Amino acid sequence: MDGSVRLDEVVMRFGDFTAIEKTSLAIGSGEFFSFLGPSGCGKTTLLNIISGFITPSEGQVYIGDEPMAGVPVNRRPTAMIFQNLALFPLMTVFENIEFGLEVRGIDKRKRREVSERLLALVALEGSGPKMVTELSGGQKQRVAIARALAVEPRVLLLDEPLSALDLKLRQHMRTELKAIQRKTGITFIYITHDQGEALNMSDRVAVMSAGRIQQVAEPMTLYRQPATGFVAAFVGENNRLQVRVIDREGERVRLDGGALGELAGRAGSEAQLANGEEAVLFIRPEHLRPVAADASGVTLEAEIEAVHFEGAWVMLETRLVASGEKLRVQLGHEVSRGQADTLAVGRRLTFGYDPADAVVLPDDGCPEVDEETGEVVQSKLAGGAHV
Amino acid sequence: MFRQLQARFGGPLAMAIVTLLGIWLIVMVTLPQLQMIEYSLRPNLLPAQVGGPDDRLTLANYATLFNNDIHRTIFFKTIWSSVLVTLLTLAVSYPLAWYLAKVATPRQAALCILLLIIPFWINEILRTYSWFIILAFRGPLNEVLMMLGLIDRPIRFLSGNGGVMVGMVYAYILFMVFPVYNAIESLDDNQVRAARDLGAGTVRTHRRIVIPHAKPGIATGCIMTFMLAAGSYAVPALLGSPGSRWFTQIIYNWFFEGGNWNQGAAYAFLLLVLCIGFMSLIMKIFKVGLGDIGK
Amino acid sequence: MSSQRFLAFGLRFYVVVFFAYLFLPLIIMAAATFNDSRFPTVTPWDGTTLRWFGELAADRGMWQALTNSLIVAVGVLVVAVPIGIATALFLNTVSSRAKPFLYALILSPLLTPGVIIGISTLIFWRQFGVSGGIFLTVLGQATFIAAYVMLMVTARLQRFDRTMERAALDLGASQWQMFRRILLPYLKPALYSAAVIAFLQSFENYNTTLFVVGYDTTLTVYIASKVRTGLTPAVNALGLILILVTVMFAAIYELKRRREAASSVKGV
Numbered sequence: 001m002d003g004s005v006r007l008d009e010v011v012m013r014f015g016d017f018t019a020i021e022k023t024s025l026a027i028g029s030g031e032f033f034s035f036l037g038p039s040g041c042g043k044t045t046l047l048n049i050i051s052g053f054i055t056p057s058e059g060q061v062y063i064g065d066e067p068m069a070g071v072p073v074n075r076r077p078t079a080m081i082f083q084n085l086a087l088f089p090l091m092t093v094f095e096n097i098e099f100g101l102e103v104r105g106i107d108k109r110k111r112r113e114v115s116e117r118l119l120a121l122v123a124l125e126g127s128g129p130k131m132v133t134e135l136s137g138g139q140k141q142r143v144a145i146a147r148a149l150a151v152e153p154r155v156l157l158l159d160e161p162l163s164a165l166d167l168k169l170r171q172h173m174r175t176e177l178k179a180i181q182r183k184t185g186i187t188f189i190y191i192t193h194d195q196g197e198a199l200n201m202s203d204r205v206a207v208m209s210a211g212r213i214q215q216v217a218e219p220m221t222l223y224r225q226p227a228t229g230f231v232a233a234f235v236g237e238n239n240r241l242q243v244r245v246i247d248r249e250g251e252r253v254r255l256d257g258g259a260l261g262e263l264a265g266r267a268g269s270e271a272q273l274a275n276g277e278e279a280v281l282f283i284r285p286e287h288l289r290p291v292a293a294d295a296s297g298v299t300l301e302a303e304i305e306a307v308h309f310e311g312a313w314v315m316l317e318t319r320l321v322a323s324g325e326k327l328r329v330q331l332g333h334e335v336s337r338g339q340a341d342t343l344a345v346g347r348r349l350t351f352g353y354d355p356a357d358a359v360v361l362p363d364d365g366c367p368e369v370d371e372e373t374g375e376v377v378q379s380k381l382a383g384g385a386h387v
Numbered sequence: 388m389f390r391q392l393q394a395r396f397g398g399p400l401a402m403a404i405v406t407l408l409g410i411w412l413i414v415m416v417t418l419p420q421l422q423m424i425e426y427s428l429r430p431n432l433l434p435a436q437v438g439g440p441d442d443r444l445t446l447a448n449y450a451t452l453f454n455n456d457i458h459r460t461i462f463f464k465t466i467w468s469s470v471l472v473t474l475l476t477l478a479v480s481y482p483l484a485w486y487l488a489k490v491a492t493p494r495q496a497a498l499c500i501l502l503l504i505i506p507f508w509i510n511e512i513l514r515t516y517s518w519f520i521i522l523a524f525r526g527p528l529n530e531v532l533m534m535l536g537l538i539d540r541p542i543r544f545l546s547g548n549g550g551v552m553v554g555m556v557y558a559y560i561l562f563m564v565f566p567v568y569n570a571i572e573s574l575d576d577n578q579v580r581a582a583r584d585l586g587a588g589t590v591r592t593h594r595r596i597v598i599p600h601a602k603p604g605i606a607t608g609c610i611m612t613f614m615l616a617a618g619s620y621a622v623p624a625l626l627g628s629p630g631s632r633w634f635t636q637i638i639y640n641w642f643f644e645g646g647n648w649n650q651g652a653a654y655a656f657l658l659l660v661l662c663i664g665f666m667s668l669i670m671k672i673f674k675v676g677l678g679d680i681g682k
Numbered sequence: 683m684s685s686q687r688f689l690a691f692g693l694r695f696y697v698v699v700f701f702a703y704l705f706l707p708l709i710i711m712a713a714a715t716f717n718d719s720r721f722p723t724v725t726p727w728d729g730t731t732l733r734w735f736g737e738l739a740a741d742r743g744m745w746q747a748l749t750n751s752l753i754v755a756v757g758v759l760v761v762a763v764p765i766g767i768a769t770a771l772f773l774n775t776v777s778s779r780a781k782p783f784l785y786a787l788i789l790s791p792l793l794t795p796g797v798i799i800g801i802s803t804l805i806f807w808r809q810f811g812v813s814g815g816i817f818l819t820v821l822g823q824a825t826f827i828a829a830y831v832m833l834m835v836t837a838r839l840q841r842f843d844r845t846m847e848r849a850a851l852d853l854g855a856s857q858w859q860m861f862r863r864i865l866l867p868y869l870k871p872a873l874y875s876a877a878v879i880a881f882l883q884s885f886e887n888y889n890t891t892l893f894v895v896g897y898d899t900t901l902t903v904y905i906a907s908k909v910r911t912g913l914t915p916a917v918n919a920l921g922l923i924l925i926l927v928t929v930m931f932a933a934i935y936e937l938k939r940r941r942e943a944a945s946s947v948k949g950v
Contacts (some may be wrong), residue, residue, distance in 0.1 A: 082845050
């Protein structure tokens with residue numbers, strides 16, 4: 001059972017609007033692959049192209065090396081889990097799960113065997129005769145998964161299926177989904193704007209923005225080596241400082257930080273960065289640490305504006321003394337211990353970082369992203385460290 | 388359009404949908420109306436004359452209305468009386484709709500609506516017939532009025548326009564109450580409160596806040612009531628007398644007593660034009676579209 | 683403030699009077715059934731009797747008219763319900779620049795006086811040699827009753843979550859299977875309501891029927907002709923029975939509707 005999915009130069013246009021720019025991508029059989037991006041980035045369109053709900057304007061989709069052009073939705077070896085689940089409200093749990101088998105003309109006894117087995121897989125034994133309207137949110141989720149698995153898809157497509165659940169259930173379902181994927185060995189293609197979900201569950205993640213795939217990588221690589229400013233801003237939290245390249249020596253880049261003086265960072269993997277070019281330096285809050293005011297190397301002096309105690313760590317909102325830009329600093333337990341009096345509003349501290357942890361990327365005018373909604377907010381080039 | 392249907396339902400089902408819709412709109416709705424108009428433009432001929440020199444398009448059937456004093460009078464009386472019925476129905480319905488939408492508690496409103504629906508379900512003929520009994524020369528209304536000493540002799544309610552109009556208001560009132568009620572119901576309570584707060588009296592609150600908001604409902608109610616009144620045959624037939632004939636009765640007579648279908652078709656078309664004209668007028672006055680009326 | 687209270691009182695009084703106005707005529711008509719008088723009235727009361735029910739039962743014309751009415755109503759259901767469903771599906775699916783025009787055409791039978799629908803149907807079918815009777819009555823009535831069915835089906839269809847359709851297709855259903863197993867069951871409550879309304883509309887229709895009925899008199903036409911010629915309280919007895927049957931229908935319909943409304947609140 002080959003569940004590999006390949007997109008070959010797929011383009012999707014709606015009238016004048018290009019929803020998907022030319023995209024090629026290969027997803028391995030049995031992989032847990034996520035598309036991550038803010039709403040409107042085109043990820044749902046891609047999912048609909050793979051499932052067959054829409055036909056791409058150009059290009060071709062292959063599933064298990066078979067071209068899918070002309071293959072309608074109901075003949076594709078895919079099954080979708082919808083954002084609102086789309087369970088059939090007038091049917092029982094059994095009838096929902098067995099629907100795909102029923103329409104294939106499989107006899108009742110065989111159907112019941114399959115649905116019993118799947119109910120066991122999703123830990124819902126005995127719920128078969130219930131109406132789906134009687135189930136809780138988490139249970140409905142499981143029924144939706146069982147219903148999709150019943151048709152033995154080679155690829156399971158999941159369209160933000162956890163977004164309707166509350167936080168606790170959501171986290172629990174992540175573990176469960178991952179476990180089901182491992183047990184069944186089916187290719188999962190998962191769509192979300194929630195980076196926690198994507199990073200946590202996926203083997204690989206494609207970060208999308210404005211109809212274009214920005215980077216495809218394993219979650220850890222995305223976090224450590226963002227390929228574009230968008231990825232750096234969207235995945236995890238990052239301070240961004242507007243800089244100019246002085247010169248470059250291998251990966252290490254010397255930077256002119258304007259009022260901040262000379263700074264340094266590591267060049268992004270594919271970044272060109274000519275001397276004198278405008279660039280952005282990304283420093284994650286957890287990579288900043290307080291140092292002595294006269295410490296050598298690159299330092300940043302900032303005044304504390306707010307202190308948020310989060311238990312395992314402390315988040316400081318500070319403002320750079322030299323430039324007035326905001327800088328967020330996250331201090332671990334071992335650093336902040338016994339510093340109660342230094343970590344007070346109005347205090348000035350000097351922070352240092354290891355340039356190998358701070359990525360330099362060309363200034364591509366990357367937008368800021370609202371953490372709550374995943375919406376892209378107005379691009380703000382100068383300052384603005386909060387992502 | 389067929390593509391969209393086919394994409395959603397598949398070929399056979401899309402075909403069935405288009406076929407059913409086509410039969411209805413073409414064979415049942417459009418062609419009969421066109422045929423009626425065509426009929427109205429031809430003279431009433433003997434079978435032998437059809438296709439002969441006299442068989443040509445003419446407006447003579449329309450001219451009849453303007454040459455016949457009695458028919459013309461009845462035509463305009465029908466218009467005028469229907470307008471009056473519409474206004475009367477609106478006046479009677481508005482306070483009730485207001486009560487249901489904004490004054491009554493939800494339980495009271497639910498009960499009232501149920502009570503309103505029951506007579507609505509009952510046959511128009513029976514509802515009209517019940518007034519026939521009440522308004523009869525020796526009926527209960529005359530008895531009560533005489534008992535109260537308000538009149539000395541029974542009144543012939545059933546020989547004038549009065550009886551017909553009372554019956555029509557009764558028969559069509561729910562076509563007014565429900566749209567007006569639905570429209571007022573969607574008004575935000577706070578708007579009324581705010582108006583009161585700002586010192587507007589009852590009349591001004593209604594004139595400036597409630598009625599403008601309820602416009603689509605009022606328009607729908609007026610259009611429906613007028614159409615039903617002008618096109619009513621049952622009420623004038625049951626509650627009227629030969630002296631208070633309705634235009635629909637003239638049309639009926641052309642068909643089944645005068646045996647002149649062409650003439651009848653012309654009169655029927657005039658009635659249709661009248662209703663469309665009234666509808667357009669109301670939609671223009673109230674600035675509402677067809678979409679609001681379907682609700 | 684006191685004027686406000688006076689107005690509020692006035693409004694309540696008005697509501698009571700209104701409902702009296704609504705029900706009193708029906709009650710008087712029903713009461714006249716039991717009056718032992720040749721002419722249907724409640725004044726004077728000439729003694730209580732049930733004999734008008736007996737006379738009604740013996741009236742063969744009434745039975746024939748009732749049979750005709752039932753045949754017509756069933757015919758209207760068969761014609762108008764499929765058309766209404768098809769039209770609702772059409773309007774729900776199609777987006778086109780011609781749609782407003784089509785929508786106006788679809789609504790037009792509701793805004794056309796019933797007599798005109800009857801007349802145009804009568805004229806149109808004359809050229810095919812079809813004259814007034816049960817067949818034309820069915821067609822004439824179905825012409826506007828289909829629009830009522832359409833409105834009711836549309837109201838429910840608009841609340842349909844189309845991802846259900848996508849889900850069904852995605853699970854391998856053909857479009858026909860999707861329609862049979864998902865869409866039609868969803869529409870079922872609206873179809874029942876529409877069938878009840880269509881039946882009643884047909885049963886009580888007078889204006890359209892009058893022109894196309896020919897000699898196949900329906901019950902409503904029969905009642906009207908009785909009122910004008912040969913009026914006895916037997917008509918009231920018939921009216922009373924019809925009212926009771928109608929109220930029963932209405933009660934069942936209302937109960938069903940409310941139960942459905944309550945269950946749709948729960949949702950998925």
